Amino acid sequence: xxxxxxxxxxxxxxxxxxxxxxxxxxxxxxxxxxxxxxxxxxxxxxxxxxxxxxxxxxxxxxxxxxxxxxxxxxxxxxxxxxxxxxxxxxxxxxxxxxxxxxxxxxxxxxx
Amino acid sequence: xxxxxxxxxxxxxxxxxxxxxxxxxxxxxxxxxxxxxxxxxxxxxxxxxxxxxxxxxxxxxxxxxxxxxxxxxxxxxxxxxxxxxxxxxxxxxxxxxxxxxxxxxxxxxxxxxxxxx
Numbered sequence: 001x002x003x004x005x006x007x008x009x010x011x012x013x014x015x016x017x018x019x020x021x022x023x024x025x026x027x028x029x030x031x032x033x034x035x036x037x038x039x040x041x042x043x044x045x046x047x048x049x050x051x052x053x054x055x056x057x058x059x060x061x062x063x064x065x066x067x068x069x070x071x072x073x074x075x076x077x078x079x080x081x082x083x084x085x086x087x088x089x090x091x092x093x094x095x096x097x098x099x100x101x102x103x104x105x106x107x108x109x110x111x
Numbered sequence: 112x113x114x115x116x117x118x119x120x121x122x123x124x125x126x127x128x129x130x131x132x133x134x135x136x137x138x139x140x141x142x143x144x145x146x147x148x149x150x151x152x153x154x155x156x157x158x159x160x161x162x163x164x165x166x167x168x169x170x171x172x173x174x175x176x177x178x179x180x181x182x183x184x185x186x187x188x189x190x191x192x193x194x195x196x197x198x199x200x201x202x203x204x205x206x207x208x209x210x211x212x213x214x215x216x217x218x219x220x221x222x223x224x225x226x227x228x
Contacts, residue, residue, distance in 0.1 A: 043216075
């Protein structure tokens, strides 16, 4: 248990669906991250939020829409996804310049 | 840009064998280096880190030394256990190249380790 929780743990959706991934951290951290983990590829940083402000968008397609209402919660809204978006989506949090703590991930399958 | 290269897996060992997973990096300046571990069905956990040249990170019997002259951060353990079976990721953080976010991590592709009884 790292103090970072993600829901749901598994999600299957069609290409026309709209769904959201949720991440919550109970560590008092100020920075939160979304990563994509695909088979045989390095982890890809998608978004970074620092004190609720987005500080990085790593050329992510607009069908992925992040939301950070406060320092403890992070969402990833999904719509009109493609099968190649199937992956493990990991959330992480940290204090400034300190180690990142990862959640268990959401395994997403797009049909 | 920054990059991390780690040895291709999978690596299969018998219990109590010696483990080495090679990791080399390319980065300007003075990055911090990390090893993360991902057990089946879980997220990544920080295993150890080193923030400057010649530092040795260690945890749970694992060690890695930050070698600037060879740009390497190889992971070693003298005697592996079945419970060490996991995917291991080498990563770096380079504040010089992080732009607006000082916390961006660059990961290697990961190395799957399987330890048999």
